[in-house]
Amino acid sequence: MPPPLPVVRTVAELRAQVAAWRRAGERVGFVPTMGALHEGHLSLVRLALERAQRVVVSIFVNPTQFGPNEDFDAYPRAEARDVELLAQAGAHLVFAPGAAEMYPEGFSTTVSVAGVTEPLDGAARPGHFTGVATVVTKLLLQCGPDVAVFGEKDYQQLQVIRRLVRDLDIPVEIVGGPTARAQDGLALSSRNAYLSAQERPVAGQLNAILRTAAGRLRSGEPVAAVEADAVRALTEAGFRKVDYVEVRAAGDLARLGPGPIEAPARILAAAHIGRTRLIDNLAV
Ligand code: AMP
Numbered sequence: 001m002p003p004p005l006p007v008v009r010t011v012a013e014l015r016a017q018v019a020a021w022r023r024a025g026e027r028v029g030f031v032p033t034m035g036a037l038h039e040g041h042l043s044l045v046r047l048a049l050e051r052a053q054r055v056v057v058s059i060f061v062n063p064t065q066f067g068p069n070e071d072f073d074a075y076p077r078a079e080a081r082d083v084e085l086l087a088q089a090g091a092h093l094v095f096a097p098g099a100a101e102m103y104p105e106g107f108s109t110t111v112s113v114a115g116v117t118e119p120l121d122g123a124a125r126p127g128h129f130t131g132v133a134t135v136v137t138k139l140l141l142q143c144g145p146d147v148a149v150f151g152e153k154d155y156q157q158l159q160v161i162r163r164l165v166r167d168l169d170i171p172v173e174i175v176g177g178p179t180a181r182a183q184d185g186l187a188l189s190s191r192n193a194y195l196s197a198q199e200r201p202v203a204g205q206l207n208a209i210l211r212t213a214a215g216r217l218r219s220g221e222p223v224a225a226v227e228a229d230a231v232r233a234l235t236e237a238g239f240r241k242v243d244y245v246e247v248r249a250a251g252d253l254a255r256l257g258p259g260p261i262e263a264p265a266r267i268l269a270a271a272h273i274g275r276t277r278l279i280d281n282l283a284v
Contacts, residue, residue, distance in 0.1 A: 002090070006092075006093055006094070009095075009097050014093070014143060015144070018144055027052040028143070028144070029145055029149065030139070031045050031048050032148070033058060033082075034062065035078060036078050040180035040189070043178070045149075047175060051146075052146055058097075060095075062132070065129075065135065067127065075190070075191075076190050102135070111130070111133040111137045112129075113160050113167070117133070120244055120253065121243075132161075133160055136164070140170050146173065148174055150175070151180075152177065153280075159253060184201070184204035184208070187207065187280050192278075195276055196274065207282075210269055210280055210282050211282065212230075213229070213230040217247060218284060223257065223259065223261060226247065227247060240273060242271045243277070245268075245271075246267070247261065247284065249263065264284070266282070267281060267284055
């Protein structure tokens with residue numbers, strides 16, 4: 001039996017614990033999440049444990065990163081189970097604030113990152129990255145970790161966070177963790193719980209189609225044709241709507257020319273099956 005894992009709900013308690021660890025000379029790692037944890041989140045906790053003696057995990061379903069017609073109310077919440085999984089994984093503290101602790105009466109400040117937030121999910125989900133940037137800035141300042149770990153599953157988000165940490169001189173090392181996947185390649189996601197038995201095999205095609213596309217790009221085929229074929233393949237596989245399939249520069253997500261790729265790139269996609277929106281990406 002792992003030792004019981006403390007759950008705190010206030011910034012003051014979080015800061016007191018982190019300060020005590022600091023005084024003892026311990027490095028602190030941090031993994032922000034929205035809960036409904038799966039193996040992808042737990043792999044980030046293990047990565048954090050390799051880089052710090054103490055690991056804090058936050059669980060907060062951040063309302064400001066959901067659009068008005070998105071799934072904030074339906075988003076799965078399973079705190080008791082999450083805490084159990086985190087105890088088994090070896091985390092040391094859970095920070096699970098309520099909305100009033102994060103956004104008290106009169107809250108008026110947002111962090112908005114230009115450039116890297118604009119294409120892809122930034123275009124498909126207006127305001128999403130301002131919500132993400134604001135809450136992640138708050139969480140990093142609340143916790144004050146030495147290192148914070150984020151998943152490559154949300155690749156654009158990872159680049160947004162790297163940018164804001166650099167721009168605002170937040171003293172933390174940002175580490176990206178590889179995407180944890182199901183057997184058929186589907187990226188693990190709390191939202192996979194929405195998929196019906198009929199939709200689940202279709203969902204796996206997102207990764208298969210991106211793998212095919214990445215292979216073609218590596219063998220020198222032109223970006224424009226590979227993107228267009230992937231969109232077609234997703235539609236034929238049964239995706240209701242494709243928000244984007246785009247090949248972009250790996251670092252700043254700048255647009256590439258239509259021809260063969262010449263530098264490290266990333267292929268990123270977002271597509272809907274039924275009421276579920278899935279994202280995935282691969283290095284090229
Ligand atoms: P979320 O709870 O979805 O906000 O995700 C919390 C953190 O876990 C983010 O840094 C995500 O990128 C990361 N994450 C989510 N799914 C995966 C996955 N399948 N593999 C690795 N990291 C993930």
